[in-house]
Amino acid sequence: MTRTDLTVIGAGLAGLPIAIACAQAGWQVTLVDQHKSIDALPTDPLDQRCTAISSASVGLLSRWGIWPAIEANAQSIQQVHISQKGYLGSVRLQANDVGVKALGYVIENRQWAAALSTVVGNHEKIRWLRGETVDSVRDDNDGTVAVTLASGQRIDSSLLIAADGVNSRVRDLVGVGDTHYDYKQSALMTTLQLAKPHESMAFERFTAQGPLAFLPRPNNMMSVVWCLPKSDAQHWTGADDSLVVDQLQALFGFKLGRFQSIGPKVVVPLIRREAINQVGTRTVLLGNAARLLHPVAGQGFNLVLRDLTALLDLMGAKTDDAAIDPGSNSLLSEFVATRARDQKEVVFLTDTLAQGFLGEASMPAHLRGLALMGLDSIGPMRKHFAGRMMGYTG
Numbered sequence: 456m457t458r459t460d461l462t463v464i465g466a467g468l469a470g471l472p473i474a475i476a477c478a479q480a481g482w483q484v485t486l487v488d489q490h491k492s493i494d495a496l497p498t499d500p501l502d503q504r505c506t507a508i509s510s511a512s513v514g515l516l517s518r519w520g521i522w523p524a525i526e527a528n529a530q531s532i533q534q535v536h537i538s539q540k541g542y543l544g545s546v547r548l549q550a551n552d553v554g555v556k557a558l559g560y561v562i563e564n565r566q567w568a569a570a571l572s573t574v575v576g577n578h579e580k581i582r583w584l585r586g587e588t589v590d591s592v593r594d595d596n597d598g599t600v601a602v603t604l605a606s607g608q609r610i611d612s613s614l615l616i617a618a619d620g621v622n623s624r625v626r627d628l629v630g631v632g633d634t635h636y637d638y639k640q641s642a643l644m645t646t647l648q649l650a651k652p653h654e655s656m657a658f659e660r661f662t663a664q665g666p667l668a669f670l671p672r673p674n675n676m677m678s679v680v681w682c683l684p685k686s687d688a689q690h691w692t693g694a695d696d697s698l699v700v701d702q703l704q705a706l707f708g709f710k711l712g713r714f715q716s717i718g719p720k721v722v723v724p725l726i727r728r729e730a731i732n733q734v735g736t737r738t739v740l741l742g743n744a745a746r747l748l749h750p751v752a753g754q755g756f757n758l759v760l761r762d763l764t765a766l767l768d769l770m771g772a773k774t775d776d777a778a779i780d781p782g783s784n785s786l787l788s789e790f791v792a793t794r795a796r797d798q799k800e801v802v803f804l805t806d807t808l809a810q811g812f813l814g815e816a817s818m819p820a821h822l823r824g825l826a827l828m829g830l831d832s833i834g835p836m837r838k839h840f841a842g843r844m845m846g847y848t849g
């Protein structure tokens with residue numbers, strides 16, 4: 456049996472920074488993941504999944520000492536161009552509109568995992584158990600929650616943090632329950648090699664089938680997230696690469712020249728899945744375990760980092776004489792209350808972009824055009840929208 460302050464289940468995109476940030480604040484962390492090792496870095500640079508992180512998130516990662524570990528491999532976003540295929544109206548958000556160095560950055564998921572694993576592995580306050588899954592969770596009514604792993608090991612801690620992804624086992628074990636909404640779409644993700652420089656621009660293009668996002672990457676590559684009806688996504692995944700390149704070119708146009716080559720294609724179904732409560736007894740859910748969103752606004756991971764900040768603000772730094780109980784009902788209730796507004800706004804923004812811009816049935820194309828033109832021409836509105844997209848709340 457091990458005694459620790461915090462048990463974090465899941466060392467994925469969210470679990471790694473959660474463990475590091477908590478350890479930096481002085482808390483003793485036991486991190487558990489089912490995998491024995493992290494994925495190896497790919498040999499093909501086009502074979503990468505990416506995540507866009509906002510300027511506000513970079514501030515948080517810097518505060519926790521994480522940003523220097525990934526900065527060298529991150530691609531800055533200086534401009535975001537939002538448009539709809541076949542209609543007038545577009546918005547151009549620029550870093551200097553809002554007085555920041557960059558609107559955000561694109562990180563490669565496996566580079567992120569490799570860099571943060573090293574930080575975790577060297578941190579004296581983190582014990583990392585790999586190749587372990589959770590078997591049971593029990594509230595011992597003595598100020599601890601007991602987690603038993605499949606190997607039989609038991610970990611007692613004051614707070615259990617579930618960062619074990621969309622099919623969270625912890626969420627099931629603590630009986631929190633979740634809601635499920637099917638967008639009836641899939642995201643086809645791939646990478647394009649460009650002929651012309653992308654000049655650190657990201658693009659969001661609304662098409663009749665769904666949104667198409669292009670995120671800039673180092674070495675003049677663009678990460679593509681193409682949302683479209685499930686059957687179309689299956690079709691294009693199995694199609695010849697040259698046909699997919701032609702289709703993307705037809706949807707996007709030639710602003711970035713002729714696309715040179717394309718990487719492997721990966722498809723994921725698009726659903727919104729939300730835990731009914733983000734907390735249970737001595738347990739908090741973070742990341743996809745709490746909320747899986749449509750990727751259209753690139754907000755999911757940024758929201759996780761803001762949730763983590765709120766939790767850490769309430770827990771404070773651990774000192775020898777600290778009387779804070781990080782798993783107390785009152786602290787977890789306050790966490791839920793503090794985060795409710797931002798979470799609701801992000802879900803609303805994401806659903807509006809995912810559904811309000813899908814097909815003629817949701818909003819006529821000329822109205823969408825007017826909305827985009829209005830947003831582009833009214834400076835304060837554009838600034839507010841840019842701020843929201845960059846993760847600045849309030």
Ligand SMILES: Cc1cc2nc3c(=O)[nH]c(=O)nc-3n(C[C@H](O)[C@H](O)[C@H](O)COP(=O)(O)OP(=O)(O)OC[C@H]3O[C@@H](n4cnc5c(N)ncnc54)[C@H](O)[C@@H]3O)c2cc1C
Pocket residue numbers: 464465466467468469470487488489490505506507508587588589618619620621623624625642644680723741742743744750753754755756757758759
């Ligand atoms: C197509 C797409 C594009 C996106 N783009 C963006 C973007 O640009 N910007 C943005 O902010 N967000 C984006 N998101 C959201 C972002 O991907 C999520 O916020 C993020 O993946 C959440 O990570 P996670 O750690 O919660 O889950 P995961 O990364 O799935 O990690 C879960 C971890 O838990 C482990 N695990 C699972 N079960 C167990 C168990 N029983 N025991 C032990 N370990 C376990 C797994 O091995 C894994 O390591 C996107 C999402 C999608 C689908």
